[in-house]
Amino acid sequence: MKTPKNVHGALLGMVCLLNALTSCKKQDTINLQNGSVINNSEKSTTSVTSTIGAPSSNVNFSNALSQCKLQSSYENSGTSTTDYNTNGLVKSDYFYLSSTNKMVLISPLGASERTELRQNADMSLNTSQRMRFDAVIENIPSGSGVTIAQVHNDYSAVEKPLIRVYISGTSSTSKTITSKMSNTYEKDDTSYTSGSGSVSFSNGQRVYVRLQFQTSGKKIAVYVENKDNGQVYSQTYTVPSAWNNADGNYYFKTGAYNQGSDQKAKLSYNSLYIDQP
Numbered sequence: 001m002k003t004p005k006n007v008h009g010a011l012l013g014m015v016c017l018l019n020a021l022t023s024c025k026k027q028d029t030i031n032l033q034n035g036s037v038i039n040n041s042e043k044s045t046t047s048v049t050s051t052i053g054a055p056s057s058n059v060n061f062s063n064a065l066s067q068c069k070l071q072s073s074y075e076n077s078g079t080s081t082t083d084y085n086t087n088g089l090v091k092s093d094y095f096y097l098s099s100t101n102k103m104v105l106i107s108p109l110g111a112s113e114r115t116e117l118r119q120n121a122d123m124s125l126n127t128s129q130r131m132r133f134d135a136v137i138e139n140i141p142s143g144s145g146v147t148i149a150q151v152h153n154d155y156s157a158v159e160k161p162l163i164r165v166y167i168s169g170t171s172s173t174s175k176t177i178t179s180k181m182s183n184t185y186e187k188d189d190t191s192y193t194s195g196s197g198s199v200s201f202s203n204g205q206r207v208y209v210r211l212q213f214q215t216s217g218k219k220i221a222v223y224v225e226n227k228d229n230g231q232v233y234s235q236t237y238t239v240p241s242a243w244n245n246a247d248g249n250y251y252f253k254t255g256a257y258n259q260g261s262d263q264k265a266k267l268s269y270n271s272l273y274i275d276q277p
Contacts (some may be wrong), residue, residue, distance in 0.1 A: 015268060047182060054088045054098050055103040059269040065117070065133075065276050071255075072096055072108075072115040078135040079112040086117070102136070102268040106219045107146070107256035109264050114196050116255030122154070123250040125220075130212035130277055131252040134227070134270040138165050140175055141260025148177075148267065149209050150253040151220055155246035159187035162250070163220055163237060166210055166259070167201055179222045179235055184242040199226045200266055201224070206270075212277060218247075 023126055031248035056065045065086040073081045074094045090096050094106040094115045105115045123129055131149070140146055150161040160182050169175030178198035183191040201207070206227040218239040225232045252274060256265035 022238045037069065039191070052090070052092075052099060054090050055095070055097045055271070056087050057088065058097055058103070060101070061097075061103050062262040063260040064272045066276045067121065068117040070115070070121050071118050074106075074108045074115055079110070081114065083118075088135055098268065102259045102270060103272065104270050105255045105267045105269070107258050107265045110216065110260075110263070111141075111144075111258055111261040114255065114257040116253050116257055117272075118152075118156070118253050119251040121251045122248060124248045125213060126216055127213055127253075128215055129274075130210060131272075131274045132208070132210040132212075132252055133272040134206065134208045134268075136204060136206045136268045137167065137201075137266070138266045139263040140169075140201075140203060140265055141258050141263040142172070143170055144168055144259030145175060146259060146265040147257040148254060150210055150257075151211055152251055152253050153185065153243070153249045154251065155185070155249040158185040158246055158249075160185060162179065162239065162243060163211070165211070165222060165224065168259070169201075173202055177201050177207065177224050178233060179207065179224075181237045181239075183240050185246060193237060193240075195222065195233065197233050197235070199224050199233045200229065201226060202228075205229070209254075213250075 007183060013061045031069055055061045068086055070084040070086050070089060071081040072084070072089070072094060073079050074128040075082060090184065096102050107113050107115050145166055149165040151163040152161045163179060163181045165177065165179045167175050167177050176198040179195040181193045183189065207226040208221040208227060209221065219236055220239065221234065221236045223234045254272065256267055260266055
């Protein structure tokens with residue numbers, strides 16, 4: 001039979017054991033904003049407990065991101081955007097590296113809202129340049145949908161992209177991916193050259209997109225492949241003479257630029273490259 005002293009010692013040992021077990025259950029989580037480790041006892045803005053970091057830390061994105069800035073209207077009221085340096089950048093709501101090593105971009109809710117990567121470049125036509133990416137795409141807004149890739153231009157008079165690749169459709173389960181080219185850079189001129197054909201698309205499918213300048217003839221080639229259903233779309237555009245004044249000021253963009261208003265479009269990139277063929 002235990003003496004009172006022994007009982008007291010046993011009780012004290014049980015208390016210490018319980019304290020040790022409790023502390024062991026306090027798992028570390030990641031503060032997505034700055035990448036530092038915090039305890040569950042502190043308030044966290046996310047329920048994600050796996051490691052998430054900056055997309056620029058991953059070799060599949062680092063080279064492209066070194067050439068880009070992030071533009072997003074996520075933290076603004078309205079559709080005006082804020083520019084961010086992508087080196088080491090993490091935005092837990094809309095720009096981060098997932099635990100499966102995907103670079104995630106999410107648009108805010110609303111038409112003309114966006115989260116995009118904008119290349120810091122002034123390129124001329126007939127130069128050997130391309131942008132290519134592989135991504136899973138989800139939550140496409142209804143109707144006009146979302147633009148996922150562009151050739152744009154920062155000449156002072158340009159008011160819209162030269163080329164855009166976009167997903168659209170009224171059905172919640174079946175949409176299409178295609179492209180079109182603006183015949184002029186004036187906002188009020190609504191004339192376009194539409195691509196011949198399209199690729200069917202359903203929510204959550206994986207696509208490969210490539211935009212590539214040709215080395216002669218002021219031509220830009222668009223290529224889209226749905227990796228899940230095997231469909232392919234390709235189109236080569238000859239840039240109209242109305243854009244001649246803007247030559248030397250071209251750049252690539254990719255991300256989620258909403259044309260519809262009922263979904264926060266999400267792109268989870270497996271890879272993104274901006275390079276020469």
